[in-house]
Amino acid sequence: MTTLQDPVIAPDPTIQPATRRFGAGTGSRAVIGFGLAAVALFGLAPVVLGDFRLGLLAKYLCLAIVAVGIGLAWGRGGMLTLGQGVFFGLGGYAMAMHLKLTDAGPGQLPDFMQLYGQLDTLPWWWKPFASPAFALAATVLLPMLVALLLGLLIFRRRVRGAYFAILSQALCAALAIFLIGQQGTTGGTNGLTDIQGFFGYDLNDPLNRRTVYFVVAAALLAVLGIAWQLMRSRYGELLVAVRDGEERVRFLGYDPANVKLVAYVVAAGMAGLAGALFVPAVGIISPAMIGVVPSIEFVIGVAVGGRAGLVGPALGAIAVAWARTALSERLPSAWTYFEGLLFILPVVFLPGGLASLAVLLRRRTAKKEVAA
Amino acid sequence: MTGLTVRDLKVVFDGFVAVGGVDLDVPAGDVRFIIGPNGAGKTTLVDAITGLARATGTVTFDGQELLGRKVHRIARLGVGRTFQNSTVFEELTVLQNLDIAAGWHRGPLTLLRRRTSIPPRVQAALETIRLTAVRDQLAGTLPHGQKQWLEIGMLLVQDAKLFLLDEPVAGMSHEERDATGELLGELSRDHTVVVIEHDMDFLRRFARTVTVMHAGRILSEGTVAEVQADPRVQEVYLGHSVEA
Ligand SMILES: Nc1ncnc2c1ncn2[C@@H]1O[C@H](COP(=O)(O)OP(=O)(O)O)[C@@H](O)[C@H]1O
Ligand SMILES: [Mg+2]
Numbered sequence: 001m002t003t004l005q006d007p008v009i010a011p012d013p014t015i016q017p018a019t020r021r022f023g024a025g026t027g028s029r030a031v032i033g034f035g036l037a038a039v040a041l042f043g044l045a046p047v048v049l050g051d052f053r054l055g056l057l058a059k060y061l062c063l064a065i066v067a068v069g070i071g072l073a074w075g076r077g078g079m080l081t082l083g084q085g086v087f088f089g090l091g092g093y094a095m096a097m098h099l100k101l102t103d104a105g106p107g108q109l110p111d112f113m114q115l116y117g118q119l120d121t122l123p124w125w126w127k128p129f130a131s132p133a134f135a136l137a138a139t140v141l142l143p144m145l146v147a148l149l150l151g152l153l154i155f156r157r158r159v160r161g162a163y164f165a166i167l168s169q170a171l172c173a174a175l176a177i178f179l180i181g182q183q184g185t186t187g188g189t190n191g192l193t194d195i196q197g198f199f200g201y202d203l204n205d206p207l208n209r210r211t212v213y214f215v216v217a218a219a220l221l222a223v224l225g226i227a228w229q230l231m232r233s234r235y236g237e238l239l240v241a242v243r244d245g246e247e248r249v250r251f252l253g254y255d256p257a258n259v260k261l262v263a264y265v266v267a268a269g270m271a272g273l274a275g276a277l278f279v280p281a282v283g284i285i286s287p288a289m290i291g292v293v294p295s296i297e298f299v300i301g302v303a304v305g306g307r308a309g310l311v312g313p314a315l316g317a318i319a320v321a322w323a324r325t326a327l328s329e330r331l332p333s334a335w336t337y338f339e340g341l342l343f344i345l346p347v348v349f350l351p352g353g354l355a356s357l358a359v360l361l362r363r364r365t366a367k368k369e370v371a372a
Numbered sequence: 373m374t375g376l377t378v379r380d381l382k383v384v385f386d387g388f389v390a391v392g393g394v395d396l397d398v399p400a401g402d403v404r405f406i407i408g409p410n411g412a413g414k415t416t417l418v419d420a421i422t423g424l425a426r427a428t429g430t431v432t433f434d435g436q437e438l439l440g441r442k443v444h445r446i447a448r449l450g451v452g453r454t455f456q457n458s459t460v461f462e463e464l465t466v467l468q469n470l471d472i473a474a475g476w477h478r479g480p481l482t483l484l485r486r487r488t489s490i491p492p493r494v495q496a497a498l499e500t501i502r503l504t505a506v507r508d509q510l511a512g513t514l515p516h517g518q519k520q521w522l523e524i525g526m527l528l529v530q531d532a533k534l535f536l537l538d539e540p541v542a543g544m545s546h547e548e549r550d551a552t553g554e555l556l557g558e559l560s561r562d563h564t565v566v567v568i569e570h571d572m573d574f575l576r577r578f579a580r581t582v583t584v585m586h587a588g589r590i591l592s593e594g595t596v597a598e599v600q601a602d603p604r605v606q607e608v609y610l611g612h613s614v615e616a
Contacts, residue, residue, distance in 0.1 A: 229484070233483060234471065234475065234483050235484055237472055238475070238483070240461065240464060241469075244464075249472075250443040251422065251447050252444075253447040
C-alpha cells in the first residue's frame, strides 16, 4: 500500500462542503437565519405593511410553504412535482369544508348546497369534517396519504422524468374536473367561497386577519425547520444521491423508491398545510387554484428562487407571486408571457436559480482574495 | 459452497445472445480476472449476477441464489460492483459518498439525524483508499483514479464480500495502476475479487486466476501462464495482445 500516493491537492477555496453549497448550513448559521426570518415576518412586515398588503403577504407565504416542499422533492429529490395542486387542493378543501359547516351552524347545510337545492341532508363524506380535529388532521394527513398511495404506484414502477411530470399534471386536471362536475356537493367552478369564520374568529375583522397572517408565518417557519433538518440529515444526503444516481443507489442496497417516497409525501403534506391556510387567508378555494396552471406556477417560483436550496424556493415563490400581482394590475395581458419567460430563463441560463447568483458572487470574491 | 458459482447463465437481448451458457466458479478469496475482446459479454455477465440484466440459469453466492432477486436485495447479500464509467455521487463529498454506501441497514431515526462523527468503518476505508486528505471535497472534483478508488472504498464500507470490478484501471496512470493492484491484493485477504480487465500487463502482475470470455462463452480458464499458452486464446487475440 505504500505506493498508493497521498494525493497532493491544494485546497480549492471555491469548493465548499456540500452542506454549505446547498444552503442547509451549520447550526449557528441556521439559528441566525431563522432569527432574521422571524424578525422580518413577525416584527417588520406587520409594522410596515397595511392590512391589505399584509393579507396579500399571507397569501404569498402560503405559496412559499408549497415551494419549500417542492424544493425538497424536486431540488433535492429530482422529482419534478408539477402536480402539487392536488395536495394543495385536498388541504384547502378539507379546511374550507369545515369552515363552511361551522359558518352554516349545527344541523344546517352550507349556503351553496341550499342554493343549488338538490340536497336536504349533508353528503356522508362531508360529515366528519364537522369535527375540527378531524378536519385539521385531514388537511395534512389526507394529502400525505394520497401521496403515499400514488408514490407507491409511481416510484415502484420507476416512472420518472417527463413521465412523472405529465402524470402529476394529469392528476391535477382530473381533480379539478371532478370538483367542477360535482357542483351540488363541492361548489363546482365557484369552489367554496365566502368563508366568514376561522375557528370562532370573524374573518371580516382586520385584527383577526392579522392573526391569520401570523399563523401562516409561523407555519412557514415550521416548514422551513422541517426541511432544514431533512436536508442536513443523512436522509438528505441520500436523497441527493438518489437524485443524481438512482440506479447506483440500488447497488448500495437501498430501494430508491422508498427514499423518494418520503420526500414526495412530506412535500404533499406541506402543500396540504398551505392549502388549508390559504382558505382563511384568502377566503376561498376553487378548482382554478389547484389545476394545471397553478401547479405549474408553484414550480416557477421554485425555479426562479433556486430549487436545491432551503430558502431559495420560498423566496422565489414570494417574489413571483408579488411580481404577478404588481404586473397584472398594470399590464394584465403581459403577465402570461412574462411568466413563461420566468420559467424558461432560469432553466436555460441559471439552473440554480437566483440563489446560485449568490454562490457565483461568493466564488468571484474568493478568487479575487486568492489572487490578491 | 462458499464463493461465486454460476451455472448455465444465459442473457438474451432481443434475440441477441450476449451471454450464452456460462459456467464459472470463483472460490472465496480468489482474485479472478475476466478478460476478452470488446463485446465478449463480460459486463453483461456482471450485470446478470447483480440483477441488472435479466438472465436464466443459476448464480449462487455463499449458498444463496441471486437470480430473480432485486438489485438492492442482491447488494444486501454482500455482492458489490463498480461500473466501467465511475458513478460516484459527484455533488456529494467523498465522506458523504462513503457514509451513504455504509448505510442501507440504518433505521429511520438514524437517517433523520445528522451525521455527527465519522463511522469507524468509513474512517478505515478512507485510509485504505488514501482519500482522508480529500474527504470533504466534492467527489466530482476528484481525478479519475481517485474516483475509482472511492468506488472501491464504497464497496468496502458497504460490507461487500464479493467485489465485481468492471475495468477499474482503465484510464489510470502507471502509478495509479500499481497502487490499485496492491489495493486488490490487500482486499483479497478477506474478500472475493473479480476484475474485468483489458490490460495484459496489469493482469500478469496481479491476477491469481484468469477466465477468458469470447462471444458470450468461456473460452479458457486457469493461471495466467496456462491461459497465455492456450492456442484458442491466442487466436482470439490474434496473437498480439496476449504477447504484448
Ligand atoms: N442492454 C443491451 N441491449 C442490447 N444489447 C446489449 C445490451 N448490453 C450489451 N449488449 C450487447 O451485448 C454484447 C456484450 O456486451 P458487454 O457485456 O458490454 O461486452 P464487454 O463488457 O465484454 O465488452 C455486446 O454485443 C453488446 O452490444
Ligand atoms: Mg464491458
